[in-house]
Amino acid sequence: MDCSLIVRDELAERYLLGQLNPAEQEAYEKHYFECARCFGELRRLQAIGDVLRTAPPLAPVPKTKRARNPWWGWAVGGALAASLVVVALLRQSGAPEPIAATPRTAVPVGPILSAGADAAEAPAITGTVDPSVAAAPPALAASSRRMEVLARLARVDPPRYSPRVLRGASDEAAASFQQGMKAYVAGDYGAAIPSLRKAARLDTERSDIAFFLAASELLAGNTADAVGEFVRTIAMEDTPFLEEAHFFLAKAYLAQGDADRARAELVRVRSLHGERDSEAGELLVQLESAGSE
Numbered sequence: 001m002d003c004s005l006i007v008r009d010e011l012a013e014r015y016l017l018g019q020l021n022p023a024e025q026e027a028y029e030k031h032y033f034e035c036a037r038c039f040g041e042l043r044r045l046q047a048i049g050d051v052l053r054t055a056p057p058l059a060p061v062p063k064t065k066r067a068r069n070p071w072w073g074w075a076v077g078g079a080l081a082a083s084l085v086v087v088a089l090l091r092q093s094g095a096p097e098p099i100a101a102t103p104r105t106a107v108p109v110g111p112i113l114s115a116g117a118d119a120a121e122a123p124a125i126t127g128t129v130d131p132s133v134a135a136a137p138p139a140l141a142a143s144s145r146r147m148e149v150l151a152r153l154a155r156v157d158p159p160r161y162s163p164r165v166l167r168g169a170s171d172e173a174a175a176s177f178q179q180g181m182k183a184y185v186a187g188d189y190g191a192a193i194p195s196l197r198k199a200a201r202l203d204t205e206r207s208d209i210a211f212f213l214a215a216s217e218l219l220a221g222n223t224a225d226a227v228g229e230f231v232r233t234i235a236m237e238d239t240p241f242l243e244e245a246h247f248f249l250a251k252a253y254l255a256q257g258d259a260d261r262a263r264a265e266l267v268r269v270r271s272l273h274g275e276r277d278s279e280a281g282e283l284l285v286q287l288e289s290a291g292s293e
Contacts, residue, residue, distance in 0.1 A: 001027045003038055012042050149290040150262075153283055154254035159215045159244055161185060173202035177209050184212060189219040200229075207239035214245070218252050226252045243274040250283070263287055 006012060011028050014020050020028060032038040161181060180195030196213040203209060214229030230249035233241055250265035266287075269280035 001031045003035065006031065006038055012038070012045055015042070016045055149286070150254050150257055150259060153262075153286055153290075154251050156218065156248065156251045158184070158187070158189075158219055159212070159248065161212065171202075173199045173206070173209070176202065177206075177212075180216070181212065184216055189216040192216045193220060193222075205236070207233050207236045207241050210236065211239075211241040211245055215248060218248060218255070223252050223255045227256075243269055243272045243276050246272070247276045247280060250280070259287055259290070 001011075006028065011020065011024065012032075015025065015028055032042055161184060163181070176195045176199035180192040180199060183189070183192035183195070193213070193216050196209060196216055199206075199209045200213050210229055210233040214226050214233060217223075217229060218226035227249065230245045230252060233239060233245040234249070239245070246265045246268045250262040250269065253259075253262035253265065263284065266280040266284050269276050270284075
């Protein structure tokens with residue numbers, strides 16, 4: 001017996017209805033215990049039967065609703081007819097459960113709507129489903145809460161910018177930097193990025209350009225680009241933006257959901273004993289709290 005024969009002869013359906021002869025039943029049972037695909041299909045059909053056996057009759061659709069959505073009455077009627085046939089066959093056969101059923105709890109099952117259907121027009125359907133489907137697993141819920149905490153910790157205020165007289169103030173890189181920083185100061189970080197990127201290409205050694213480009217990318221939501229620019233800033237020797245770059249790199253990692261890398265950057269901030277020391281310490285405490293939830 002193979003999968004194609006089982007599908008062609010509807011052996012799974014007939015098995016659940018108790019319609020297989022002893023030889024067919026033995027061969028089918030031997031097959032599905034060795035075939036994950038057919039075993040899964042059998043469980044799926046069994047679950048559908050469980051729901052149909054306990055589902056109450058569907059409410060009739062008002063004529064006015066059928067007039068507004070002519071396809072709905074046909075769809076409900078077809079589904080109801082199919083349900084009644086399956087339920088009748090199952091009840092008449094009295095077929096025993098071939099597989100131990102998972103304990104089930106009655107919970108509401110929402111209506112299935114096609115495109116354009118009005119939710120208010122759909123009849124409510126209730127049935128029995130596995131509780132593990134009705135509620136999110138605890139691990140998934142905890143992961144969701146953790147990601148919410150990381151997203152909250154990732155929020156940033158724009159790094160302060162104090163215009164200063166710099167070397168080569170009249171060159172093209174400086175002019176592009178100044179143009180970009182006008183948009184930055186105005187809070188339009190997306191508009192600042194093109195000029196700052198141009199300045200960074202023209203002068204690869206200025207850490208102020210790299211840092212404020214990274215900050216603009218982060219504030220504009222371009223997290224991956226921000227990470228790269230903060231790393232480039234940190235790699236520059238004797239940069240006055242070292243502590244700030246580590247701090248905001250940690251924020252970028254938090255935005256990506258990477259708590260471990262964020263924690264490492266915050267530890268580096270603390271080791272520098274600068275202005276961000278206290279804030280980095282508070283973030284570390286909150287990260288540890290989020291990790292223990």
